[in-house]
Every structure is written in C-alpha cells, then in structure tokens.
Amino acid sequence: MADPPPPLVPHVERRLYLVRHAETDALTADGFMHCADPIPLTPRGVGQAKALGRLFADVPATRVHASPMDRTAHTARILAGARRPVAVDPRLREISLGDLDGAHTSEVFAAAPRWLADPDAALPGGESLNAVVARAGAALTDILEASDDHHVVVVAHGGVNRGLIAHLLGMRMDRAYRIRQDWACVNVLDRSEGRWWIGVLNWTPAGVDELAMARGALIGGAAMRRLGR
Amino acid sequence: MPLVALLRHGEEDGTAGGRAPIESRSRRGLSAAGRAQAEAARDFVASLDAARVACSDRPRAIETATIVAAGRPVDVVPGLNSMDLGEWEGRPASELPELGRVLGDPALRPPGGESLAELLTRFAAALEGALPAEGDAIVVAHRMTNAVLLANLLGLPAEDAHLVQQDPGGVTILAREGPRLRVQMLNVSPLDPLRTRAVTSRG
Numbered sequence: 104m105a106d107p108p109p110p111l112v113p114h115v116e117r118r119l120y121l122v123r124h125a126e127t128d129a130l131t132a133d134g135f136m137h138c139a140d141p142i143p144l145t146p147r148g149v150g151q152a153k154a155l156g157r158l159f160a161d162v163p164a165t166r167v168h169a170s171p172m173d174r175t176a177h178t179a180r181i182l183a184g185a186r187r188p189v190a191v192d193p194r195l196r197e198i199s200l201g202d203l204d205g206a207h208t209s210e211v212f213a214a215a216p217r218w219l220a221d222p223d224a225a226l227p228g229g230e231s232l233n234a235v236v237a238r239a240g241a242a243l244t245d246i247l248e249a250s251d252d253h254h255v256v257v258v259a260h261g262g263v264n265r266g267l268i269a270h271l272l273g274m275r276m277d278r279a280y281r282i283r284q285d286w287a288c289v290n291v292l293d294r295s296e297g298r299w300w301i302g303v304l305n306w307t308p309a310g311v312d313e314l315a316m317a318r319g320a321l322i323g324g325a326a327m328r329r330l331g332r
Numbered sequence: 333m334p335l336v337a338l339l340r341h342g343e344e345d346g347t348a349g350g351r352a353p354i355e356s357r358s359r360r361g362l363s364a365a366g367r368a369q370a371e372a373a374r375d376f377v378a379s380l381d382a383a384r385v386a387c388s389d390r391p392r393a394i395e396t397a398t399i400v401a402a403g404r405p406v407d408v409v410p411g412l413n414s415m416d417l418g419e420w421e422g423r424p425a426s427e428l429p430e431l432g433r434v435l436g437d438p439a440l441r442p443p444g445g446e447s448l449a450e451l452l453t454r455f456a457a458a459l460e461g462a463l464p465a466e467g468d469a470i471v472v473a474h475r476m477t478n479a480v481l482l483a484n485l486l487g488l489p490a491e492d493a494h495l496v497q498q499d500p501g502g503v504t505i506l507a508r509e510g511p512r513l514r515v516q517m518l519n520v521s522p523l524d525p526l527r528t529r530a531v532t533s534r535g
Contacts (some may be wrong), residue, residue: 111435111475111494120526161528269487272495278487283516291527293497300495304518306525311505312379314335314516 113295117247118302120162121267122182122258124174125151126286134208138200140173148174151287152181154308158289160184162254168246169258170195178287179258194242197260201229222266222276232279236266243267264290271299285313336463336506336513337377337470340478341387341396342366343500354431355422356414356474361395369501370399372522376503378402383467388412388474396501397472411458414474418445435476438490448490452480463508478504485515499527 126148129137144152159167159182169179171191179189203211203226217224222232239259247255259267261284269279271292283305284290291302307313343366344358362370377400386407387397397406420428420442434440434447441447446454455477463469475498482504483493497519498504505517521527 113497118527158526162526272486272488273492274487281486281514283514289526298492298495300497301518302497302527303520303525304515306517306520310379310520310522311335311337311377311503311517314505314507 113293113300115293115295117294118254119243119247119271119292119294119299120159120164120254120256121264121290121292122155122178122256123261123264123284123286123288124170124172124178124258125149125155127174129174130208135205136200136203136208136211137205138197139204142172142174144174144177148178148286149181151308152178155182155287155289156184158308159256162256164252164254164256166190166250166252167256167258168192168195170197170260170263172196172260175258175260182256182258190246192242192246194238195257195259195263198232198235198262198266199226199229201226203227203229219280220277222279232262232266233276235263236270236276239263239267240270268292268301268304272301273298285309334463334466334508335380335468335516336508337373337380337382337400337468338459338478338481338504338506339373339396339400339470339472340475340498340500340502341390341392341472342369342373342399344392354417354420354425354428356417357390357421359391361391366392366396366500367399369521369523370396373501373503374400374402376520376522377470380468380470382470383464384462385470385472386412386462387472388414388477390414390474393472393474397470400470400472407462409458409462411454412462412471412473412477415448415451415476416444416446417442419443420445435494436491448476448480448493451476452484452490455481456484474498482515482518485513 126145127142128145129142166188167179167183168190169175171193183189215224215226225231264284265279265282268282269276285307288305288307290304293300293302342362345360345363385397385401385404386409387393389408389410425431434442438449478498479493479496482496499521502519502521506513507516
C-alpha cells in the first residue's frame, strides 16, 4: 500500500488567527515612515478594531496574544472584549527601522535598496526580515505550546505577519512581501498533519470595497514597483 | 489596477460532508447551501466593475457564475475545467492509493489524466485568455485549479498546492499589474469569513 492520499480538506488540529493591527497614520501621505511608539490608532482604526471585536466574540479563544506596541495592544484590547485577557510578547514587535525610523521612504530605500527584496537586508541599526521571523517564530511556538486553546488569536504587524506566514507555509522568504496585509486584516492558518494550511489571507471587515477603491495604493506597493518585483 | 475575483464554485448537490468518489466531470449543480454561498459571493464582489464573467464548463461552476454574474453574460471556458482525473474519474479515493502521490508530485499524472504541472500550465493560460483587456473580471473554477495557481503566485512549490484551501464559494481577489497577478485576499467565505463553521474538530 502506498502513502494514503492527503485529504483535500484538512483535519484541523489547531487554528491560528493572525491579525494585523487597525489603521494608524504611521506611513503618512507625504511618505514618511514611522514604526516605533507612540503610534496610536486613528479613529477609523478604532472602528475597524470594534468590527473585529464583534466578529471574534464567537471565536472560542480564552485570551488574545499581541505585540506590546501601542497599535497592536490597543487593537487586541478591543478585539478581545471585556471577558478575555490580552497577553503581550515583545518578540512580536514590528521590524525595527533602526536609525531611519521617521525618515522619508526615499531616504529609507536609498540607504538599503534591497531592504524589501532581501530577507537578510537590514536598515542601519534595524532588523532584517529573517531576524524578525526568528524571534516572532519563537514567540509563536511558545504561545502554541503554552496554550490549551484550539483557536489561537495573535495580533501583530504587517512585516511580522508576512514573515510568519511565509515561514509557517514554507514559502521562500524573499516572497514574503508579496503577501498583502491591510489594516485590521485577518489571516487564518490551520495546522494539520504536521503542516500549516492557508485558510484565509488578508480578509478585512471592509471586504472588497476598500481594495476596489484603493486600486493599488498599498503600503509597500510603490516601493515594490520601484524594485521591479 | 484591475481586479480579478477568482472563485471556487459553491457546494455541489449531494456532497455535503464530503464526497466519496472523486468526480471532476460531475454533471450535478449546486445544493441549496451552494446557491446561498454563490449569492453571498455575488454581494461580496458587487463593488467590482466586472467586464467579463467566465467559468469552466462544469454545471456547478456555470450555476455559481450565473448567480455571481447578476445578469451579466457568462462565458464558458473549458480551459478553466477541474483537474482531468483520467481513469480515476468517479472512483472512491479509498480505492486510489496513488492519489496522494499524484497530488504530492507535480510530475506524476493519473492514468489518462493530467499532472499538477500540466494543470497549472493549462489553467494559467486559460485564465489569462479569459481576462478582459480592461476592467475587472470574475472567474469561477475549482479547488485544485485555483490552488495550483495560487501556490504558484505565492511562491509555494506545486507539491504543496493542497495547502492552499479553497472553500465552496470561497472568493480570492487578485490584482493585475501588467502581466502579473498578485494575491490581495484569499479564500474568503462571505457567509463565514472567520471560518468558525468550518470543521475544526480536535484529536
């Protein structure tokens, strides 16, 4: 008898909801990039987090895990609702922009032209994507091991989520920035038979409308086009 | 940046809870749940300005596309069809010990059927041909057609295509940037976006 066929519908042993924080104004319209706190949610972001809270009320998770940064902790606090605690882990923090935090995107990419294309590239004083995946991946492993929850909810960041999804799926890390992550988006990953399966990527309570209106005004989009990828 | 809504057809009649025989060429249409999924998908993609709606020639895809099209004409494109299973068509998966190997090796094919690599080539070409010169599009196809394409777009090897889940009536949004397709949103079930109703038993 050869290997049994892989079921096309996985038997889900564990479900991970990986959420990106709601809207901030960290990347301003005039192109300056901020990562370090303080970066609050915008009023619209608070509304997005409330929409997530209504949706996650039915998800049987006893706590919500989050990066300790303002935007993720606040999103997680609203998402969790009154009855669930938020557990923060500093290893889920966003990729560090180092000395260039607050600089204009043109300055950032002049300093490190391959920053988004090369997972080993770091900004001066900052981190590479591979370094982020190493610490955030370790945090996720610890969270999954320590939790009895079948459904695990983690609120993190655009860079962290892209790196984690690529890492968990076994994608090439230099493709991680192909994964789109909008404000307050939800990714669903299912653990089955030793692998992570993609359930959902980048769903937001706003649905398609925002995508259809934005038409390419995505974070990193202009930078990716500049890199010809 | 034109958008493409790539759907898997809604639940097929008589397949709730899983289908024992593997049937690519089934002539059955949608179940009541499948029609509800298609209606929810229609509402979900309502903000797209679809210049074309295309689907495979399987009845479950045509019925889904007709609902999602909301009165627009539907073009049937046989190149969008589900995987050609050759001599395995209609047989229970339990009788096909080689099925797992074929789905785990893009070079292998079922006797008289097509491999995952062939499926990807055939489907990607049909999809490209089905897209309009301008404007958005809606395309209704199948679990493995979509999975092999999406795995390729995401940079997953073809043998891992089955890791890309496609729920019945699930909606994936792609952006067209010149000849490139980029995944914007993947496998959203508008009736159950967090998939809390999907089977999640433990142990």
